[in-house]
Amino acid sequence: MSIPHVRKLRRAATAAVLAVGLTLSMAACGGDSAKGEKEASSSASSKPADDSGNGGGETIPDTSKVLVTVKGDSGVDMVINSAQRDTGGFLTINGQLKNTGSGIFTTPIQWSGEEQAVAGTGRSLAAMTLVDSQAKKRYYVLRDTDNRPLTTSGFDPSIEPGKALTFFAQFPAPELSTNQVDLQFPGFAVATIEIS
Structure with a gap:
């Protein structure tokens, strides 16, 4: 084989390798971007309300109405402002x-529950948890597809004096005939609440 012929083959092979590499790089960049946008959109839509009270874009709950107040450990009160059925059965x-x-x-670690998947x-x-005494059923906080609880999460490990941690928790809705449930939470007495 002549030297000019070898040079042509090398150039063609180099061009082919560069073209494949460039194509893969562009596909990888585009794929990561689309994947990143999809993940950002997904995490934004499934992000629970934060403890600052603004809910990260979620509706701020009406704290002027109080269904029940329960005294807890170390001077912490749990105030329930609403218990509302949603159209989706929650x-x-x-x-x-x-x-x-x-x-x-x-904030005690017991608030997160004992399930290893949720603890992560x-x-x-x-x-x-909610207890429907009438139907003799207990309801746990719902989980999303990634096993994250549908409740306020990622909050600071402490609450300053005079401050409050605003929270939400979503459960399966009890039967329509049930209009009263007992809310149970570590460190607090049982709170009986009316469903609106």
Whole structure:
């Protein structure tokens, strides 16, 4: 084989390798971008309300109405502001955990529940449960497809004196004939609430 012929083959092979590499790079960049946008959109739509009260774009619950207040450990009160059935067959509880004491309250790890899969998602209120005494059923906080609890999560590990952690928790809705449920949460007495 002559030297000019070898040079032509090398140039053609180099051009082919560069073309394939460039195509793969463009596809990878475009794929990551589309994937990133999809993940950002997905995480934004499934992100629970944060503890600052603005809910990250979610509707701010009406805190002027109080269904029940339950005293808890170390000067923390749990105030339930609403318990509302949603059209999709869910029951959403909105409330506040208020530090009425004079010291900083450290949120207990028990609030996140004992399930290992849920514990991996960080701080949450997944230990909250509802009991329908009439139907003799217990309801747990719902989970999304990634096993994250549908409740306020990722909040600070402490609540300053005079401050509150605004929260929500979503459960399967009890039967329509049930208009009263008992809310159970570690560190608090049972709170009986009316469903609206």
